[in-house]
Amino acid sequence: MFRSLLFSAAGLLLTACGGERVNDPVTVTQSSLNKALQELTDNSIIPAVNDFASQSAALTNQAEAFCSAPDAAGLTVVQQQWRTLADSWYRLLPLNFGPADDDLVFPPYIYIDSLRQRGNNYSATVRSEINTLLGNSTELNSSYFDNRNFQYVGLLALEISVFERAADASKNATDIVAEYQAQPRKCGILTGLSNALQVKADYIRNGWTQSHKATGKPYRGLFLSNQLDDGTPALTQLLTSAQEFLDYLQQRNVATVAAQSSGYSWPLMATAIDSIEEILQGNSASTLSLFSLMSAAGYDAAVSAVRSNIAAARDNISNQDALLFKSSAAQLDGNFKREIPDGLEVDLGINFTDGD
Numbered sequence: 001m002f003r004s005l006l007f008s009a010a011g012l013l014l015t016a017c018g019g020e021r022v023n024d025p026v027t028v029t030q031s032s033l034n035k036a037l038q039e040l041t042d043n044s045i046i047p048a049v050n051d052f053a054s055q056s057a058a059l060t061n062q063a064e065a066f067c068s069a070p071d072a073a074g075l076t077v078v079q080q081q082w083r084t085l086a087d088s089w090y091r092l093l094p095l096n097f098g099p100a101d102d103d104l105v106f107p108p109y110i111y112i113d114s115l116r117q118r119g120n121n122y123s124a125t126v127r128s129e130i131n132t133l134l135g136n137s138t139e140l141n142s143s144y145f146d147n148r149n150f151q152y153v154g155l156l157a158l159e160i161s162v163f164e165r166a167a168d169a170s171k172n173a174t175d176i177v178a179e180y181q182a183q184p185r186k187c188g189i190l191t192g193l194s195n196a197l198q199v200k201a202d203y204i205r206n207g208w209t210q211s212h213k214a215t216g217k218p219y220r221g222l223f224l225s226n227q228l229d230d231g232t233p234a235l236t237q238l239l240t241s242a243q244e245f246l247d248y249l250q251q252r253n254v255a256t257v258a259a260q261s262s263g264y265s266w267p268l269m270a271t272a273i274d275s276i277e278e279i280l281q282g283n284s285a286s287t288l289s290l291f292s293l294m295s296a297a298g299y300d301a302a303v304s305a306v307r308s309n310i311a312a313a314r315d316n317i318s319n320q321d322a323l324l325f326k327s328s329a330a331q332l333d334g335n336f337k338r339e340i341p342d343g344l345e346v347d348l349g350i351n352f353t354d355g356d
Contacts, residue, residue: 039282040289041223048088049205050205050209052088052201053204055081055088060191063194064191067190072173082162090268090269095238096116096244098219099203102207106150112200119252129152130186133185133189134189140189141192145192153193158194161193162190169261242276243336245276249329253322256322294344299342302340302343303343305339306335310332
């Protein structure tokens with residue numbers, strides 16, 4: 001898999017070393033940037049990573065409880081937990097770097113969200129796979145699911161398992177429950193998929209908080225000390241990750257492709273925009289944010305423009321207007337290429353193309 005953002009050798013440098021720019025009343029310093037990144041990491045990124053792992057474990061537990069005696073009430077619980085888990089993922093997805101993306105060929109995130117790689121909708125492939133498994137005698141153990149190709153596992157496969165009857169893709173709850181009652185292998189598929197996703201979620205959490213790959217150090221510390229694998233400065237990594245995601249939203253029409261079986265795409269878009277705003281604004285625990293640094297450096301107009309585009313995105317989500325939402329994502333994508341790096345004195349040194 002090729003990365004679509006190519007980092008130039010001369011770029012990737014933070015230029016916030018104390019030098020002033022013309023008309024800047026306040027200089028953005030390395031110290032202030034470090035403080036903002038530390039707060040963002042501890043107040044937003046780590047909690048998002050932990051929550052995704054926790055929600056994945058909750059889905060595993062609820063799937064097992066449902067499968068012990070499949071009924072309508074249990075299905076409702078599992079379906080709601082899938083929505084909660086998907087929300088948790090879309091909170092984290094704009095921060096798709098580090099342990100989630102630490103392999104050039106098979107990064108963990110594609111086993112969670114196959115759509116994120118190239119925008120391919122594998123729903124038909126997943127349906128065919130589930131029907132095949134229901135009709136054969138393949139042992140549905142952890143080894144089987146851990147070794148499946150990325151398009152057969154993850155959130156999409158789980159969504160189709162709990163929101164559709166395999167026989168005909170019926171979304172009627174009575175039909176779905178009846179299939180689980182009549183075909184115990186459907187439960188083997190559900191619990192196998194949920195356990196496999198939990199393995200990936202735990203890997204991401206452990207990488208951030210315990211040990212990243214072979215370093216023996218948590219990615220949190222590597223990120224905040226600018227010791228990333230490819231030498232990318234932390235702030236550059238953060239901003240380009242958000243930009244990649246926004247480009248992906250518009251280029252791949254995610255609002256009309258993702259979460260179709262569950263009918264949950266628009267809430268996920270809202271969660272994603274909330275995450276983008278939190279990257280810039282911080283949350284209630286923040287004392288310093290990227291927005292506040294931009295304003296201090298005299299970039300109030302740029303901050304206002306970004307806030308306006310975020311508000312427009314929320315309006316378009318509320319109206320479920322896919323075309324205008326795509327336009328809003330494009331506007332925010334542009335903000336992460338220009339106004340935000342300018343306001344933070346960051347030279348991204350990147351050729352911006354398709355962001356997935």
